[in-house]
Amino acid sequence: xxxxxxxxxxxxxxxxxxxxxxxxxxxxxxxxxxxxxxxxxxxxxxxxxxxxxxxxxxxxxxxxxxxxxxxxxxxxxxxxxxxxxxxxxxxxxxxxxxxxxxxxxxxxxxxxxxxxxxxxxxxxxxxxxxxxxxxxxxxxxxxxxxxxxxxxxxxxxxxxxxxxxxxxxxxxxxxxxxxxxxxxxxxxxxxxxxxxxxxxxxxxxxxxxxxxxxxxxxxxxxxxxxxxxxxxxxxxxxxxxxxxxxxxxxxxxxxxxxxxxxxxxxxxxx
Amino acid sequence: xxxxxxxxxxxxxxxxxxxxxxxxxxxxxxxxxxxxxxxxxxxxxxxxxxxxxxxxxxxxxxxxxxxxxxxxxxxxxxxxxxxxxxxxxxxxxxxxxxxxxxxxxxxxxxxxxxxxxxxxxxxxxxxxxxxxxxxxxxxxxxxxxxxxxxxxxxxxxxxxxxxxxxxxxxxxxxxxxxxxxxxxxxxxxxxxxxxxxxxxxxxxxxxxxxxxxxxxxxxxxxxxxxxxxxxxxxxxxxxxxxxxxxxxxxxxxx
Numbered sequence: 001x002x003x004x005x006x007x008x009x010x011x012x013x014x015x016x017x018x019x020x021x022x023x024x025x026x027x028x029x030x031x032x033x034x035x036x037x038x039x040x041x042x043x044x045x046x047x048x049x050x051x052x053x054x055x056x057x058x059x060x061x062x063x064x065x066x067x068x069x070x071x072x073x074x075x076x077x078x079x080x081x082x083x084x085x086x087x088x089x090x091x092x093x094x095x096x097x098x099x100x101x102x103x104x105x106x107x108x109x110x111x112x113x114x115x116x117x118x119x120x121x122x123x124x125x126x127x128x129x130x131x132x133x134x135x136x137x138x139x140x141x142x143x144x145x146x147x148x149x150x151x152x153x154x155x156x157x158x159x160x161x162x163x164x165x166x167x168x169x170x171x172x173x174x175x176x177x178x179x180x181x182x183x184x185x186x187x188x189x190x191x192x193x194x195x196x197x198x199x200x201x202x203x204x205x206x207x208x209x210x211x212x213x214x215x216x217x218x219x220x221x222x223x224x225x226x227x228x229x230x231x232x233x234x235x236x237x238x239x240x241x242x243x244x245x246x247x248x249x250x251x252x253x254x255x256x257x258x259x260x261x262x263x264x265x266x267x268x269x270x
Numbered sequence: 271x272x273x274x275x276x277x278x279x280x281x282x283x284x285x286x287x288x289x290x291x292x293x294x295x296x297x298x299x300x301x302x303x304x305x306x307x308x309x310x311x312x313x314x315x316x317x318x319x320x321x322x323x324x325x326x327x328x329x330x331x332x333x334x335x336x337x338x339x340x341x342x343x344x345x346x347x348x349x350x351x352x353x354x355x356x357x358x359x360x361x362x363x364x365x366x367x368x369x370x371x372x373x374x375x376x377x378x379x380x381x382x383x384x385x386x387x388x389x390x391x392x393x394x395x396x397x398x399x400x401x402x403x404x405x406x407x408x409x410x411x412x413x414x415x416x417x418x419x420x421x422x423x424x425x426x427x428x429x430x431x432x433x434x435x436x437x438x439x440x441x442x443x444x445x446x447x448x449x450x451x452x453x454x455x456x457x458x459x460x461x462x463x464x465x466x467x468x469x470x471x472x473x474x475x476x477x478x479x480x481x482x483x484x485x486x487x488x489x490x491x492x493x494x495x496x497x498x499x500x501x502x503x504x505x506x507x508x509x510x511x512x513x514x515x516x517x518x519x520x521x522x523x524x
């Protein structure tokens with residue numbers, strides 16, 4: 001509809017230029033704030049304004065992590081990412097499955113409602129000791145923790161999406177004689193791809209919360225372990241560095257979900 | 271020949287606050303190739319009646335027969351058009367048009383060829399691989415009609431099928447749909463609150479009373495012209511006479 005003509009008018013050129021300038025300005029300040037923050041932190045450390053033993057310092061963090069393979073940081077990242085992905089996939093699959101059951105049967109859904117409300121508001125970390133006793137202190141306990149945190153949210157989010165499917169779409173399918181199964185597979189589920197990805201985006205973060213909490217409690221490896229260990233031996237460089245790496249890992253995993261969404265919904269509408 | 275026969279239909283709703291009688295003792299029939307409309311004051315149960323005829327809703331009393339057979343549940347002989355086009359935005363136009371056949375498990379090569387033939391005849395073939403959002407409102411409504419026609423129903427039910435469109439598009443789409451239905455020789459029953467629209471399209475108009483809805487009157491609409499189209503009817507001298515008659519019967523108070 002808005003085909004660019006061969007010759008762009010002066011006003012259009014000016015408009016495009018302004019748009020570009022606006023974007024550049026935002027990006028510049030985003031980077032500038034980060035650089036400024038790191039610079040002030042570093043200089044304050046150098047000049048002795050802050051105690052680098054407690055607050056650490058960019059150069060010390062960099063030094064700690066200068067040789068990534070030597071202190072096994074890659075392995076720690078790998079462990080955390082692995083646990084998060086397993087928890088995430090399990091949470092998404094199980095959560096969606098449960099949501100389908102609840103959508104299908106109004107009776108089960110009504111009966112389980114108070115339980116879901118309680119489980120949803122319960123801080124799942126409180127279940128930590130129980131989980132450790134039940135599944136053992138190890139990777140599986142961490143994965144169960146991630147699952148516990150992300151599962152109920154997924155169920156509620158997906159169920160809500162299924163229930164708010166366009167009524168008219170469902171009626172249209174019914175006028176052709178569609179069965180409940182057909183209504184689900186051809187209208188409700190494909191109509192909720194957006195909901196699914198929204199819930200995946202929330203989930204990837206929640207799974208990471210669960211994994212870190214689990215690693216605080218039981219692990220021998222992983223970023224959560226590094227943070228706890230660093231804190232216990234008062235190596236703040238290790239703690240700060242791990243937190244920074246963790247935020248990068250979290251952002252990358254979120255971005256991966258966004259990319260997946262773009263690939264799947266490429267056709268949808270535009 | 272009689273396609274649809276509605277006899278003694280009554281409908282009661284049960285709700286927490288009590289019982290509501292929506293329709294009572296409705297009788298009429300629709301002939302092959304006829305275009306019939308149902309008008310009535312809002313809340314008189316027009317759409318409920320259409321849902322009953324489509325087999326989506328069970329009547330409390332009475333029977334519906336379609337080509338002599340009793341209706342129980344949704345019948346593939348009936349096509350239903352809703353207010354919105356309800357095209358699924360994740361499907362291409364072709365896939366949308368084949369939706370009904372897919373649901374009814376009738377995706378045979380002949381049926382697909384017929385659907386494609388309809389697309390070609392009504393100028394949507396070049397858009398078959400596009401998505402609904404890339405089409406204009408009028409084209410979307412036409413695609414929805416083709417989706418209904420693709421299952422080759424004997425009778426079409428139109429439930430306020432044009433009221434979601436803006437006025438100009440609506441005039442064009444009613445002309446479009448009318449021509450298509452006449453060309454395919456389909457029987458149609460339309461529910462609408464728009465009196466001019468019903469006069470411009472119908473061979474007969476059924477006026478319902480306010481709740482509980484019963485048949486107040488059935489008018490035969492004829493225009494003294496060669497090639498009848500909805501748009502031409504609107505400027506015909508008889509149009510206002512019909513309008514006034516029906517308006518008075520609707521007995522609208524504000």
